[in-house]
Amino acid sequence: MNPTAALLRIVPVLAALAAAMLAQAQEGRHDAMMQAITGNAPPPTGRDVNYFSSDPATTGYLAVPEGEGPFPAVILIHEWNGLVDRIRQTADAFAEQGYIALAADLYSGRTGSNREENIELVREVRAAEATMVANLDAAVDWLEANTPATGNVATIGWCFGGGIALSYALGGDEHEGTAIFYGSLIDDPEQMKHIGHEVYGTFAANDRGIPVEDVNAFVAALREAGIENDVHIYDEVQHGFWLHVDRDPETNREPAEDAWERLKAYLGRVL
Secondary structure, eight states, X not given: OOHHHHHHHHHHHHHHHHHHHHHHHHHHHHOHHHHHHXXXXXXXXXXXXXXXXXXXXXXXXXXOOSSSOOEEEEEEEOOTTOSOHHHHHHHHHHHHTTOEEEEOOSSTTOOOSSHHHHHHHHHHHHTTXXXXXHHHHHHHHHHHHHSOEEEEEEEEXXXXXXXXXXXXXXXXXXXXXXXXXXOOOOOOTTGGGGOOSOEEEEEETTOSSSOXXXXXXXXXXXXXXXXXXXXXXXXXXXXXXXXXXXXXXXXXXXXXXXXXXXXXXXXXXXX
């Protein structure tokens, strides 16, 4: 075969490969969750709900998929500054994936605007963990009573919310999944025996608050307790990389996309 003929055969193959790669890249850009965590999502389209009768000021945010359902559900637990639009936008993205998403409010409708306010709000919740557990139990009950839910629910939390998700797995009503994004951890297998489901975890190698050693100890305790887990530490990234890809898009985007694919697979397994 002469070189020209060979080239003519190769060019269509390369063109098809390039088109497939472009389509994949465009799909990633148009993924609702990636839009949310890169700061490119539209304004929230769900609604506020008062799900915790013990505290009428508690104001969660609800996003429901299109269609009749029933749908599995996720409860989202905010970062240390409270329930803000970035969390609401992720709730909308989960709804696009077919999950009823209720973003919980652990701060009675308040948000923090600086480090000092955030720390004080965190301390308030941590000093009253029974109220925190009751809040999330109420969220589960409200979903079952007021939405077309299947009854299967997982909690997903980031930073402060990741630690709360773990605390709820240890002390809350039985549920089907716990997803932790760089949240505070424990390393005692005895404490973990209450957890009856697989645990998902995403962490950052350069997280100064949650060092790699702590994550490894957490995984070792999960294994000793016989709890299945999908825990991954991403190199080169820092605390907050997933929910805030836009802080360093070049570094954060690829690991954030991988963590999102893992999370979708995890929710598919447990819910």
